[in-house]
Amino acid sequence: MTRSPIVKRFFAVLSALALLQSANAQDTTSIAHRAVSIKPTTDFDQRFYYTSGGCQNVWGYRGGILINDKYKLGIGGYFMNQYTEEGIAATDFTRTTTDQVVVHKELFLGTIYYEPYLLRRNLWETSLVVETGYGRTVNTVTSKSGNGAADRQNTLLIPAGIGLSVNIKLPAFFKLQCFRWIGINLMTGYRTVLYQQDKRYQYNGAYWSISGAIFLDRVFDDFHAWKKQRDVVRENKMIQLSY
Secondary structure (H helix, E strand, O other): OOOOHHHHHHHHHHHHHHHHHHHHHHHHOOOOOOOOOEEEEEEEEEEEEEEOOEEEEEEEEEEEEEEOOOEEEEEEEEEEEEEEEEEEOOOOOOOOOOEEEEEEEEEEEEEEEEEEEEEEOOOEEEEEEEEEEEEEEEEEEEEOOOOOOOEEEEEEEEEEEEEEEEEEEOOOHHHOHHHHHEEEEEEEEEEEEEEEOOOOOOOOEEEEEEEEEEOHHHHHHHHHHHHHHHHHHHHHHHHHHHO
8 A cells, every 4th residue: 555755754753753752761761669650541532534535523532541651551432423425336236327325434443552652741741642453334325316225334444543642731720620630632643444344435544633631640640639638637636636
């Protein structure tokens, strides 16, 4: 499969960022006996894919764990539900040479992902998202004129992808910590199909995504800070009562 120069440059940039992150990770491994930190993480994931067949709107959700505040591991689930109208040549399915049909495309994907951070700042952070998984494509073709029966194909799809993600995080407005728990996620990348049974439709393509974000790691940190502060206050009260 031949990729365009733009796609090649995109992969080259992401590869360079991956090498940068790898070098940074090697520097941090010299810290001996470091305790492993594990926090929950979750992401909304609405993506707009641009393929040769047009734009595809895919809804998804990811959940996993954040390890040592350096990288995420987790799983995701995605769903696409799209209707298009096409004109096709005469087959056993249609009776006219240019019968108009309605194509109902459904995509169901389950993925695993690895997401190392490149940079983390107080109000923003950026990371790579590398993923693969297993899915099914359910394509139903129905004649618009009603001259033929519906044709339905349920086939296997194995995708892989790489992307660049940026989180914009809100500060604690009015000293309310809950504002720190939300923000906006922006992502762009490229999906390629490693294997698919149905060759009629193209699923390779670049994508972009914008969605709200909930930072469970910040919720986790604030809860532990509150718990620690509560224990200190309780201990001080016990000391005062002992006198």
